[in-house]
Amino acid sequence: MTHLDSSWSPVAWRDGAVILLDQRRLPMEELYMRCDTVEAVAAGITDMVVRGAPAIGITAAYGVALAARLGWDRDRAIAVLASTRPTAVNLFWALERMRRLSPNADADEQLAEAVRIHDEDKAICQAIGRHGEVLIPDGATILTHCNAGALATGAYGTALAVIRAAHAAGKRIQVIADETRPYLQGARLTAWELHKDGIPVTVITDNMAGWLMAKGQIDCAIVGSDRTVRNGDVCNKIGTYSVAVLCKHHGLPFYAAVPVSTFDLTMATGAEIPIEERPASEVTSFTGTRVVPEGVPVRNPSFDVTPASLVTAIITEVGIARAPFEPSLAALAAQAP
Numbered sequence: 001m002t003h004l005d006s007s008w009s010p011v012a013w014r015d016g017a018v019i020l021l022d023q024r025r026l027p028m029e030e031l032y033m034r035c036d037t038v039e040a041v042a043a044g045i046t047d048m049v050v051r052g053a054p055a056i057g058i059t060a061a062y063g064v065a066l067a068a069r070l071g072w073d074r075d076r077a078i079a080v081l082a083s084t085r086p087t088a089v090n091l092f093w094a095l096e097r098m099r100r101l102s103p104n105a106d107a108d109e110q111l112a113e114a115v116r117i118h119d120e121d122k123a124i125c126q127a128i129g130r131h132g133e134v135l136i137p138d139g140a141t142i143l144t145h146c147n148a149g150a151l152a153t154g155a156y157g158t159a160l161a162v163i164r165a166a167h168a169a170g171k172r173i174q175v176i177a178d179e180t181r182p183y184l185q186g187a188r189l190t191a192w193e194l195h196k197d198g199i200p201v202t203v204i205t206d207n208m209a210g211w212l213m214a215k216g217q218i219d220c221a222i223v224g225s226d227r228t229v230r231n232g233d234v235c236n237k238i239g240t241y242s243v244a245v246l247c248k249h250h251g252l253p254f255y256a257a258v259p260v261s262t263f264d265l266t267m268a269t270g271a272e273i274p275i276e277e278r279p280a281s282e283v284t285s286f287t288g289t290r291v292v293p294e295g296v297p298v299r300n301p302s303f304d305v306t307p308a309s310l311v312t313a314i315i316t317e318v319g320i321a322r323a324p325f326e327p328s329l330a331a332l333a334a335q336a337p
């Protein structure tokens with residue numbers, strides 16, 4: 001199985017339950033978790049069984065459909081699912097789509113809307129790939145951070161969609177995946193997907209990127225976004241901001257590849273975005289081994305904001321936005337269905 005098209009997804013609806021690939025177990029084992037209660041779906045999001053902005057939105061939509069089957073009040077289900085993770089706006093966007101269904105929508109109609117959200121995301125990711133691929137020169141070495149791949153979306157990815165499309169177009173590209181401390185989405189997930197697809201990928205620790213750029217061994221960076229605000233600030237996995245600063249210093253393009261569902265044009269700047277703080281244990285331990293002395297406090301902000309001034313372009317399913325971002329993002333938002 002590869003992730004080169006839209007046939008592979010980390011989320012599915014099967015036999016009245018939400019099925020999630022347990023991303024916490026990758027790359028060691030490919031285990032699927034069956035969630036047949038709303039609480040299990042919510043825990044799947046909070047505990048990062050499923051993660052990545054579009055994928056958690058899709059999962060939450062299926063969670064609402066499941067709630068309808070179980071006789072839950074829709075608003076109650078939406079409230080439970082909305083309290084799982086605060087940063088990715090796709091979660092709230094998908095829940096809002098479910099909330100807007102007619103109050104009389106039955107369980108089948110709610111499931112049909114969740115399937116539509118899922119199918120639309122698959123098509124959106126393909127379109128992001130088509131739009132972004134033109135920015136990638138033949139022979140490029142591309143740095144990516146975290147996992148904005150098939151695992152993070154309905155299928156195919158956003159940043160990795162651009163990479164997949166460039167690869168499919170016959171460009172001889174290479175990918176450098178930041179390991180992405182502390183949760184290792186780059187080392188565990190991006191490397192897993194790309195390696196399976198036969199796209200050349202090399203993992204580095206996060207602190208190696210600057211040196212490789214200084215040596216001329218990276219040509220551009222592409223990342224995803226969990227929330228893209230009016231002035232073009234993008235919010236993505238912690239460490240993305242550092243990558244963007246390094247790109248600026250070395251004169252390299254820094255791209256964000258995002259579905260329009262990550263736009264939050266109600267926010268003027270990234271300063272308004274709620275940044276999730278994850279458990280300290282993700283920092284104090286590394287693969288189960290304690291690496292910080294007992295009693296020493298740690299910080300674990302899970303996302304950071306990259307200011308628009310460091311962003312070369314924002315690639316979406318309806319086109320590419322460049323500075324000044326306020327009008328260019330508004331124009332793209334108006335084109336999105």
Ligand code: MRU
Pocket residue numbers: 051052053054088145146147148149152153157158159185223224225226236237238302
């Ligand atoms: O904490 P995670 O793994 O859910 O964070 C995911 C990211 O930061 C991704 O880069 C982002 O959601 C974009 S996915 C297309």
